[in-house]
Amino acid sequence: MVRKLEKRAPLDDFDREALASLSFRRKIYEPSSYLVREGTLAEEITLILEGLVYRQKLTQEGSRQIVSVHMPGDFVDLENSLLRVADHNVQALTRCEVAAIPVREIIALIDTHPRVGRALWVDTLIDASIYREWIMNVGRRPAKQRLAHLLCEFAARLRVAGLTREDGYRLPMTQEQLGDATGLTSVHVNRSLKALEADNLIVRRRQFVSIPDWERLRQASGFSGLYLHLDQEA
């Protein structure tokens, strides 16, 4: 975690020490259990150690929209700790392990260690950048491309987390969840994935996605990793 934050902003020993001395509780969440519920106050910040997690909102009518997916190394609750009441839900996608840090401690930390605060801030700015790309994905791309783009983004981010293999990666999402993330129906996700497969852009086996030719998929989806700010150095 400290290693990741250092990529966001320069830290000194004083900062690192403060980070290391944060108290935290290890917690396990089962698939589809809630880490945060809309309308509640957050008292802990959680850092994902293992597993995947997603943010989700519901319309009045009850349709679900997944607005982001998070991976090991991501913080999922910086927003809720500073904004008090949560405006969305966070659920476990897979079984996952997290570190829960009391909000008070984080707030105290950022007030006394500005550089740590800045590193965390940068983290939320990258999340925001990903939101912007998702708006475009859902608003302006046709179904096939939308899914291909999502697969590219996951590939890039999972690679950073060390969760990809040379030929592809494990994607533990149902087609219904993919639909909720892309603004499509599960039926149409199914057909679109088959179409991608027919184009030889992806190969699916169980929950594993193989990508025979990264460059071709990238090109087909219009993906450009710029918005992930993976280069983010001090």
Added chain:
Amino acid sequence: MVRKLEKRAPLDDFDREALASLSFRRKIYEPSSYLVREGTLAEEITLILEGLVYRQKLTQEGSRQIVSVHMPGDFVDLENSLLRVADHNVQALTRCEVAAIPVREIIALIDTHPRVGRALWVDTLIDASIYREWIMNVGRRPAKQRLAHLLCEFAARLRVAGLTREDGYRLPMTQEQLGDATGLTSVHVNRSLKALEADNLIVRRRQFVSIPDWERLRQASGFSGLYLHLDQEA
């Protein structure tokens, strides 16, 4: 500006003084001119004093998606100053006046005045919350509701900026721009707006939108102001 920031986090005289002593240049942008271009480095942070501004991205194929609209009192460049290279474009919607503050000064400020940094951070977190709502709007609501929701959001935010009247507000966006913001075509925006008008939910006259019954429009669009975090007090 200071007044607004104080709503985000508690500041003391020391903080206020530092804010007041920031140097800045006043600038004017003509409609549709660029404040930020994708791929460039930002050297100034801009605070909107007057006028409207929008963020925009283009797909490979050239369709435009507006990902946010900003109003007087909003910062439009915090992201770019901390993330170095801009991942999207920012354009003036109307003629507007801004204050441009050198990035170096802001960075120095947040390193020495953590509470100011926190206030600015909260500001970007609210932007992120709005992005999430937009993802849902574009992903899961039918056209009429999508537009109605956008109109509700603008109403709520313009009210804060003191830019509404009792019966409605001035909305200087073309139907094409509304389409770019909602992921629709200008043609369909036209038809949907007419449908809203036929339902007596809105009345349009030039660039002015009247809302005969706020509660009915709110209900019809599924709008809830929670995500705007307007309550955000220290």
Added chain:
DNA sequence: CGGTACGTTGAGATCGGTCAAAGGTTGTGG
């Protein structure tokens, strides 16, 4: 007064949604 940008309208096409049923997979208990 003419040009330009924006709004409006119609006809027809298409992408993606709905509904419904039939396979597959996985896990569980007998």
Added chain:
DNA sequence: CCACAACCTTTGACCGATCTCAACGTACCG
């Protein structure tokens, strides 16, 4: 080890919201 349930994927037929293309109308501006 089998049977069954629960959940997920796949498929077909049909429908409808939204897009496309193209024309026409309207307001503003020099």
